[in-house]
Amino acid sequence: MEKRILRLGMAGGGEGAFIGAIHRNAAGLDGDWRLVAGAFSGDEARNRRSGEALHIDPARTYANIDALLTGENALPADERIDALAIVTPNHLHAPMAIAALDAGFHVFCEKPMAMSVVEAEAIAAAAARSGRHFGLAFTYSGYPLVEEARARVERGDFGKIRLVQVEYSQGWLAQAIDTEGNKQAEWRTDPAKAGLGGCLGDIGTHAYHLAELVSGLRVTEVCADLSIHVAGRRLDDDINVLLRLEGGARGVLKASQVAAGDENGLKIRVHGEHGGLEWSQMEPNSLTLRWLDRPAETVRAAGPGLAPSTLARLRTPSGHPEGYIEAFANLYRAFATRIRGGDEWFPSVEDGLRTMAFVEGVIANDRSGEKWTALG
Structure with missing residues (x-):
């Protein structure tokens, strides 16, 4: 190559x-x-x-x-x-x-x-x-322990998946900074530049992508409630979505940019018949595993027992934090590998189409009188 x-x-x-x-x-x-x-x-x-x-x-x-x-x-x-x-x-x-x-x-x-x-x-x-x-650039899919979580679910460690819960909580738009000259806020709350969804498109898509990636299940239907908490804002700044997933699993997706005081609180929990996992973006080097019949475990980045696909994403020894830039770099490295003729996964067209279908499905459900809306 x-x-x-x-x-x-x-x-x-x-x-x-x-x-x-x-x-x-x-x-x-x-x-x-x-x-x-x-x-x-x-x-x-x-x-x-x-x-x-x-x-x-x-x-x-x-x-x-x-x-x-x-x-x-x-x-x-x-x-x-x-x-x-x-x-x-x-x-x-x-x-x-x-x-x-x-x-x-x-x-x-x-x-x-x-x-x-x-x-x-x-x-x-x-x-x-x-x-x-x-x-x-679904950045969070590049974290090593997100890959470890995905790999453990895929190999059946937790049995059939029943529950998927994902939360992305920020507070930076809790005030009307989009009308006070903040350029990053201005375009993200402008339908002509951001699109149909505000918080939904900006960080809700991250949460949705993470939920499908880690669980290995596609969302089939959504039941949504979109809110605008800051007066005069034109796009949603807070969303709550119930999820129905393949195989009978159920889920909840919560995303907000008006949770005053919160920084970048992306978290995911996935539970199956025998146990579950929890990962938080603000503590990215730890993956918590919980079981019905034994004590909880904490898996650490670069520690023992990790899947080969996880190890391929690590750059530093155990105890040396890796974070946002490194996760992002994993995507660029995978993209380069594919261009050179190799075969390494990165978020691509299919991921983009899925997330856009989610955005439109959530908005359609919120605007309708239907309890559930199927995703295309």
């Missing part, structure tokens, strides 16, 4: 953006990627400053996505980018991803995949006709 450094371009993520820097740090962690080009901002001065700060050749700091794709394709094959990272607000995901795929580039995109199922399907079609890979 070829092992050259892959060349990365970036759309968005310029000066003042949070997630762009996270992507760049993660992509560079294992030496698989080198950022060589970008269209970082629609503001000319900010775009230029961003390119300079990142030591990008001014000729490859492009004014917009069209210029980037045209300019890169004009370069020799051994110089142009291999993939484009899209780290923009949601409304730009589909047009940028489709254009990049059709131009012959792989795409690694922020979540949610798009503004709607229709847009997501258009991205999937572009990926299929181009033969290029499309990856999604």
Whole structure:
């Protein structure tokens, strides 16, 4: 398998953006990627400053996505980018991803995949006709002990799964900062840029993806209650969803961005016939296992007894914390492996389509008089 450094371009993520820097740090962690080009901002001065700060050749700091794709394709094959990272607000995901795929580039995109199922399907079609890979930044799926949890459920440690409970609790939008100049809050609460869901699309999709990934079960129906707690806000900031899953399992998904004082409280519990597990993003190096017939256990990152697929995601010895950047880097490393011809899992088109169906199903249920809404 070829092992050259892959060349990365970036759309968005310029000066003042949070997630762009996270992507760049993660992509560079294992030496698989080198950022060589970008269209970082629609503001000319900010775009230029961003390119300079990142030591990008001014000729490859492009004014917009069209210029980037045209300019890169004009370069020799051994110089142009291999993939484009899209780290923009949601409304730009589909047009940028489709254009990049059709131009012959792989795409690694922020979540949610798009503004709607229709847009997501258009991205999937572009990926299929181009033969290029499309990856999604469902970051928490990259944590080693999330993989350990998934592997233990898959091998049947807990018997048939009965219960799936996932919670994602933040408090950063507890006040109306979206009307007070906070750029990150502004676009996330604007339907024209965020899409149909606020909290639902931003962090509810993370929770949903984690629930299906760890349990190994698909959600078949939802019963939802969406709320707006901050006066004047146009998109939900708090959601509660009952889940029916394959095989008769039942679940609960709770996500909020108005839980004042909470930081980034993503937690999951899965229970089967014989026991269950619990994992928390804020204590990511511990996985708790609970049993009917023996004391609870705590599995530690890099400790004994881990699955081979878990060990492949670890970088440091036991007792040395690994966190958000490392989990993100696992996704970029897997994406690079696939581009080079290997076979390593990362969140892709199917995950994006599933999460968009969840968003639309939850909204449809909340707006209807139906108790349950089936997911497509």
